[in-house]
Amino acid sequence: MNKKFWLITAISACIGLAACMKEYDNPAIGQPSPYISIEVLRQQYKGNDLILTEAAMIGAKTIRGVVISDTAGHNFPAGVFVVQDDSKGKMRGITLVQENNSPVNVSIGDSVIVNIVNTRMVNNRGSLQIVGVKPGNINKLSGGAEVKVSSITLSQLGADFDNFESTLVQFNADIFPEAAPGTKYSGVNGLSDGLDSTISLLTLNTAKFANNSVPVSATFKGIPTIQNESGTQRDSTAAKYIVMRTIQDVQFASGKLYNTFPEDFESPNASEKGSYASKAIDLKTGNWTLNQAILGTTKDRDRFNPAGKQCIRMQQNLSYNTFVQMNFDLPNGASKVTLSYGSYYNDASSSWVLEASTDGGTTWTAVSDTISNASSQAKVATIMLDIQVPVRFRVTKIGLGPTNGTTILNGRLSIEDIAIYERIPG
Numbered sequence: 001m002n003k004k005f006w007l008i009t010a011i012s013a014c015i016g017l018a019a020c021m022k023e024y025d026n027p028a029i030g031q032p033s034p035y036i037s038i039e040v041l042r043q044q045y046k047g048n049d050l051i052l053t054e055a056a057m058i059g060a061k062t063i064r065g066v067v068i069s070d071t072a073g074h075n076f077p078a079g080v081f082v083v084q085d086d087s088k089g090k091m092r093g094i095t096l097v098q099e100n101n102s103p104v105n106v107s108i109g110d111s112v113i114v115n116i117v118n119t120r121m122v123n124n125r126g127s128l129q130i131v132g133v134k135p136g137n138i139n140k141l142s143g144g145a146e147v148k149v150s151s152i153t154l155s156q157l158g159a160d161f162d163n164f165e166s167t168l169v170q171f172n173a174d175i176f177p178e179a180a181p182g183t184k185y186s187g188v189n190g191l192s193d194g195l196d197s198t199i200s201l202l203t204l205n206t207a208k209f210a211n212n213s214v215p216v217s218a219t220f221k222g223i224p225t226i227q228n229e230s231g232t233q234r235d236s237t238a239a240k241y242i243v244m245r246t247i248q249d250v251q252f253a254s255g256k257l258y259n260t261f262p263e264d265f266e267s268p269n270a271s272e273k274g275s276y277a278s279k280a281i282d283l284k285t286g287n288w289t290l291n292q293a294i295l296g297t298t299k300d301r302d303r304f305n306p307a308g309k310q311c312i313r314m315q316q317n318l319s320y321n322t323f324v325q326m327n328f329d330l331p332n333g334a335s336k337v338t339l340s341y342g343s344y345y346n347d348a349s350s351s352w353v354l355e356a357s358t359d360g361g362t363t364w365t366a367v368s369d370t371i372s373n374a375s376s377q378a379k380v381a382t383i384m385l386d387i388q389v390p391v392r393f394r395v396t397k398i399g400l401g402p403t404n405g406t407t408i409l410n411g412r413l414s415i416e417d418i419a420i421y422e423r424i425p426g
Contacts, residue, residue, distance in 0.1 A: 035062050037092070038092040052120065063083070066083060067110045075203060079097055080095060084167045095225070115134075118132075120132055148168065149169065151171070151379065166223060174191070183214050203243075255425065287326075314412060317411075324394060329390040334356070334387045337421070339418045341378065351372040361392060
């Protein structure tokens with residue numbers, strides 16, 4: 001009936017770069033680090049062009065990080081490359097422009113140190129950039145470093161765009177408005193995840209994939225950037241874009257997102273389902289049964305997305321399976337299901353599986369592998385399907401019994417933003 005495939009990536013991860021200040025045996029004596037983290041560097045920009053002297057960089061001379069752009073795809077202007085690092089515990093990135101737009105000689109996955117003394121940090125039509133970087137001041141430490149990607153939702157990106165700017169992200173989205181068959185990547189193509197439609201794909205006509213046809217819906221990977229055609233404001237007047245690097249940044253093409261999805265569990269009010277006892281309630285997308293599950297609202301414990309206030313919280317330590325189940329069919333089959341999940345607060349992980357029914361809920365079949373890596377950092381699961389008939393789904397939490405901290409992990413589970421995509425046309 002279907003083929004199974006799932007992909008899970010962490011929303012954030014560590015590169016483990018150094019902090020901005022060294023520590024010495026004598027705490028009264030210290031020297032500025034030669035490195036400034038990208039996060040701290042970005043904080044020095046106050047709205048006007050900034051000449052990056054050592055004083056402006058708190059005594060530092062260099063930044064370091066991993067190159068995330070890829071010149072092979074020809075979707076970046078000449079002389080431009082992008083690096084990211086998380087040496088202050090948060091992934092941050094910056095776009096660098098070489099002096100005279102000279103050819104870029106570093107590649108994706110290169111670990112680099114860049115001397116940026118006497119360059120300028122500028123707002124280029126809304127995009128924060130370091131310009132005037134001398135090629136001789138770019139020191140490649142090694143190649144083949146792991147390139148971390150933040151797996152998020154498009155609405156999360158829209159709500160926190162400034163912090164994701166110039167980092168590598170991936171998300172699921174439809175081309176919006178729905179593109180006519182044969183529509184090319186070249187130019188601007190709008191995106192939507194059913195909650196946010198303020199971000200677009202930006203593809204230069206020089207890109208190797210510019211004349212490829214866009215999918216109806218897919219998982220897109222790329223680098224967020226801002227462009228304001230009428231000024232330098234980083235506000236609602238600026239356009240927010242994702243810049244893909246190569247055609248390999250498009251995966252898991254599918255049919256379009258069903259209308260009213262994703263199910264974000266924002267309605268009804270959590271008081272309608274404050275008890276774990278099984279109950280059917282009307283959500284935004286239709287009627288669902290929440291079995292040993294409530295609508296959780298505790299910030300920084302329930303893993304709802306930053307733009308939301310509610311998500312599913314499933315009970316812990318039970319010895320029988322529980323579920324969050326659709327009580328209605330979607331008429332046009334399914335090619336993909338995505339959802340966000342994480343462990344509640346500091347709870348142990350747990351195990352869950354996605355199940356589907358094509359006979360009105362009489363029988364259920366697993367359509368994903370068992371997923372057992374929930375943590376305090378929300379993750380996104382992508383499950384590829386080939387279901388051609390009307391279908392409904394449920395998330396089943398496996399009843400492993402009480403957590404013992406070693407062989408059994410069965411904490412509370414947060415579920416958020418369930419998105420279901422129609423079968424691929426044709």
